Amino acid sequence: MVDQLVEDKRLAAKAERDLITRSIAVIGAGWAGCAAAVELARAGYKVTLLESARTLGGRARRVDTDRAHLDNGQHILLGAYSETLRLMKLTGVDRDETLLTLPLQMRYPAGTGGMDFAAPALPLPAPLHLAAALLRAKGLQREDKLSLMRFSTAARWMGWQLNTDCSVAELLQRFDQTPRLIQLLWRPLCLAALNTPPDRASAQVFLNVLRDSLGARRRSASDMLIPRTDLSALFPQAAAAYVEANGGSVRTGAKVQALRSIEGRLWQLDISGAAVGGNWSTYFTGVVLAGGASQAATLLHDIPDTDTAALCGQLTAFTPEAITTCYLQYPAGTKLDLPFYALLDDPHNHQYGQFVFDRGQLDAAQAGLLAVVISASGAAAEQPQELLAEALAVQLAVVFQRPELGRPDWFKVITEKRATYACTPGLIRPSNASGLPGLVLAGDYTAGDYPATLEAAVRSGVAAAALLKGSAVQ
Secondary structure (H helix, E strand, O other), X not given: OHXXXXXXXXXXXXXHHHHHHOEEEEXXXXXXXXXXXXXXXXXXXXXXXXXXXXXXXXXXXXXXXXXXXXXXXXOOEEOOOXXXXXXXXXXXXXXXXXXXXXXXXXXXXXXXXOOEEEOOOOOOOOOHHHHHHHHHOEOOXXXXXXXXXXXXXXXXXXXXXXXXXXXXXXXXXXXXXXXXXXXXXXXXXXXXXXXXXXXXXEHHHHHHXXXXXXXXXXXXXXXXXXXXXXXXXXXXXXXXXXXHHOOOEEEEOEEEEEEEEEOOOEEEEEEEEXXXXXXXXXXXXXXXEOXXXXXXXXXXXXXXXXXXXXXXXXXXXXXXXXXXXXXXEOOOOOOOOOOEEEOOOEHHHOEOOOEXXXXXXOOHHHOXXXXXXXXXXXXXXXXXXXXXXXXXXXXXXXXXXXXXXXOOOEEEEEEEEEEEEOOOOOOOOOOOEOOOOOEEEOXXXXXXXXXXXXXXXXHXXXXXXXXXXXXXOO
């Protein structure tokens, strides 16, 4: 009997050790953390996904207000976002139900001095669909179209690579892009993709985005995908459900205060908030740090007996860039002719809006709701919210020649002050590897081809998971 009890304890201890060796904590349930959690759960690991907030999604999430369920920013995905679309499909997200697919376009309201550029609906192969769009484009002169053709041809010939990075503004000047084409196409594309003005934005990263969209062999890679649902439901909630369905757990309101390495084999987490208590372990053989760069630096800096000074220096060197979204609610019958438009912004004349989205054409429950987006919005965000909303409403009333747009029923201004980082030339971004066994980083700030986009975050999460799967966590 005694021998049996000893054997039972030995087997129980072994089972507990085996469970721990397959146990990984993912700190942060933004898009990077959710991607890492899904990949690890799919590989059979017991994943604990920890999020300090109550809502999943990080800097791309749903915001619950007293007026409506909104997002903390309006996003456009691209057909080139292969990893994001793959994981959405894996977690059961229906692309047709959750995303409105539109051909590549840059369309301004009529009579505003803009242009009307849209790839045709006809199934022309790439890049013929873009050539057709250019030939049919209105608002561009012959010299503008020739300028764009020269740029595209030269970029393809160069393989979309620069010997030395420079600013987007310098790149456009080097390729003799016309002032009108810069104003109507390149500048808004740069702001939308990199959230950094052309005079400070990395030309190489900009070319990477163009390569995978405008320069792709697949026509669908250049498609614009606009979320029909809120950003938390678009992927993070499905990712959390997938983790739980595969034996993991998701804990919101759980703030990780500190990490401690135990003999280089285990990680112990100090957690506060709603996750305290309960029958679950705080010991893991792998950890994914998937919060923002500054939060990761704070946790790394405080790990005892480790030298993370260089990495923390990289993580705290990023310059944050803000994105402001102003939601304007009108009567339910109010709608635009298209799901979204580009706008000519002129901050000196209080015209801050760069894009406007008709949310009612995406979700019937949001009829009459317009979302105006301002990228790299530091200056605009300094304005009092009431004045900024009023200026944007007036801008819409003027450009669409519809006075009623100047009088919304209510508004909500949401500014994500650290939405992204300034994507500058030659910016050094850390790798996913932390240099510490069993600890990796995941976030849109890690090294990669893309700027701080949803796809960059997802790719980083996938890469972080791959590192752990290939390490001693096996």
